[in-house]
Amino acid sequence: MIRVEQVTLLGALGRVLAQPLHSPVDLPPFDNSAMDGYAVSTEVTQDVRGSRFRRIGVSAAGHPFSGNVGPGECVRIFTGAATPEGAQRVLLQEDCEDDGETVVVTGTPDPRSNIRARGNDLTAGSLLDPAGVRVDAFRVGRYAASGISHLAVYERPTVGVFSTGDELAPIGTPPEALPPGSIYESNRHALMALMAGLPVIVEDLGGLPDDPQAIRAALEDAAGRCDVIITSGGVSVGDHDHVKAVVESLGSLDFWRLNLKPGKPLAFGRLKQALFFGLPGNPVSTIITWLLIARPAVLAMCGAKVVPPLRLQARLASEVHHSRGRTEFQRGRYGATPQSGELMVEICGDQASNRLSSFDGANCLVEVPADADDLPVGSSVQILPLHAL
Ligand code: AMP
Ligand code: MG
Numbered sequence: 285m286i287r288v289e290q291v292t293l294l295g296a297l298g299r300v301l302a303q304p305l306h307s308p309v310d311l312p313p314f315d316n317s318a319m320d321g322y323a324v325s326t327e328v329t330q331d332v333r334g335s336r337f338r339r340i341g342v343s344a345a346g347h348p349f350s351g352n353v354g355p356g357e358c359v360r361i362f363t364g365a366a367t368p369e370g371a372q373r374v375l376l377q378e379d380c381e382d383d384g385e386t387v388v389v390t391g392t393p394d395p396r397s398n399i400r401a402r403g404n405d406l407t408a409g410s411l412l413d414p415a416g417v418r419v420d421a422f423r424v425g426r427y428a429a430s431g432i433s434h435l436a437v438y439e440r441p442t443v444g445v446f447s448t449g450d451e452l453a454p455i456g457t458p459p460e461a462l463p464p465g466s467i468y469e470s471n472r473h474a475l476m477a478l479m480a481g482l483p484v485i486v487e488d489l490g491g492l493p494d495d496p497q498a499i500r501a502a503l504e505d506a507a508g509r510c511d512v513i514i515t516s517g518g519v520s521v522g523d524h525d526h527v528k529a530v531v532e533s534l535g536s537l538d539f540w541r542l543n544l545k546p547g548k549p550l551a552f553g554r555l556k557q558a559l560f561f562g563l564p565g566n567p568v569s570t571i572i573t574w575l576l577i578a579r580p581a582v583l584a585m586c587g588a589k590v591v592p593p594l595r596l597q598a599r600l601a602s603e604v605h606h607s608r609g610r611t612e613f614q615r616g617r618y619g620a621t622p623q624s625g626e627l628m629v630e631i632c633g634d635q636a637s638n639r640l641s642s643f644d645g646a647n648c649l650v651e652v653p654a655d656a657d658d659l660p661v662g663s664s665v666q667i668l669p670l671h672a673l
Contacts, residue, residue: 440586503555596627601629
C-alpha cells in the first residue's frame with residue numbers, strides 16, 4: 285500500500301491523485317455573460333433589429349445587478365458578470381448604440397444567447413479525475429476553478445541511482461587529469477535528469493567500482509532505504525560485470541536480457557522490499573531501457589495509472605539499417621509534410637549504443653520490428669514521440 289498525504293494544489297503538480305476528486309460546486313456557479321453588451325428579456329429567436337431598450341442598471345464582474353430585466357428594458361453587462369433575472373440573451377455592444385438612457389440595436393445580432401449557463405462546464409459533485417491520475421498544469425487550473433486548495437496524493441517513492449564501472453571519472457575532472465582509460469560518468473546524470481519531473485525522491489548513490497564486495501555492500505545498504513534501486517552497467521557477460529550475480533545472491537533476479545536493441549542485458553529483480561533495475565551501461569541503452577521499461581514501472585510504484593506510450597504512424601525519410609532478431613528503437617526526428625500533413629521521420633545518424641549524439645535533434649524513437657530487414661525510404665513505421673515518454 286502506498287501511503288497518502290495532503291498537499292497544496294501547486295504542491296500536487298506532477299503528483300498522483302490518491303482519491304477521486306469531485307467538484308464541490310457548479311461551474312460556472314451562476315448564469316453569466318460571455319460578452320460585453322446588454323442583457324435583455326427578448327428570446328434569442330426574436331428579431332430585435334432596430335429595437336429600443338431602456339437602460340435600467342449595470343452588471344459588472346463581481347458586482348451583479350440585483351433587479352429583474354423586463355420587456356423593453358436592458359442592463360448594461362460585462363463579460364463574466366451575472367445575468368439579471370429575466371435575461372434571455374446578451375446583445376453585443378458592437379450591435380448597439382447607447383446614449384446612457386436608451387440603447388438602440390443598430391446592427392444585426394447573431395442568434396446566440398451569449399449567456400454561459402450555470403453548470404455548463406461542470407455540475408456540483410461531478411468527477412474531476414479518478415485516483416491514479418497525474419496532476420498537470422491544466423488540472424491545477426481546473427481544480428482551482430472548483431475552489432480546491434488541498435488534495436490527497438500518494439507519497440513519493442525513493443529511487444536510488446548508482447552507476448558502476450572502474451573506468452568512470454566524475455564530471456568536472458579536468459581532461460588532463462583523467463586517469464588512463466577513463467571516461468566521464470554520464471548515465472547517472474542522464475537518469476536523474478530523466479526522473480526530474482516524476483513524483484519520486486531521487487537519491488544520488490554515486491558510482492560503484494567493479495568489485496563484487498563493494499557492490500554487495502552498497503546494494504544491501506540501499507535496499508534498506510529505497511523503494512526502487514537503479515544501476516547502470518555491469519549486467520552484461522564480461523568478467524567485470526558483477527551486478528547481476530550480486531543481486532541473485534542478495535535478493536532475487538526475476539529476469540535478465542530482453543529481445544531489445546539497444547538494451548539487451550537489462551536485469552530486473554528484488555532486493556528486500558525494493559525493486560531492482562540493472563540497466564545496461566552503454567549510455568543510449570541506459571536511456572532507452574529507462575524510458576521503455578523502468579520508467580513505467582516506477583510510475584506504477586507511484587500509484588499512477590500507466591498507459592502504453594503514444595505511437596504514431598510515419599513514413600521513413602531516410603533508410604533504416606536493421607538485421608533481424610531484436611526489436612530496435614532508433615532515434616529519429618519527425619515532422620509533418622507541409623502539403624499533406626503526413627508525418628515523415630528521418631533517422632538521427634549512426635545508431636551505435638555508445639553514441640549519445642544519436643539523441644541530438646531527436647524527437648522520437650522509431651520502432652523497428654524484430655523480423656524486419658533494412659527498411660527503404662518511404663516505408664511506414666511506428667514512432668514514439670519522446671515528449672510523451
Ligand atoms: P558495461 O555494461 O558495464 O560493460 O558498460 C558498457 C559500456 O557502457 C562501456 O563502454 C562502459 O564504459 C559504458 N558505461 C557504463 N556505465 C557508464 C556510465 N555511467 N557513464 C558512461 N558510460 C558508461
Ligand atoms: Mg562496466
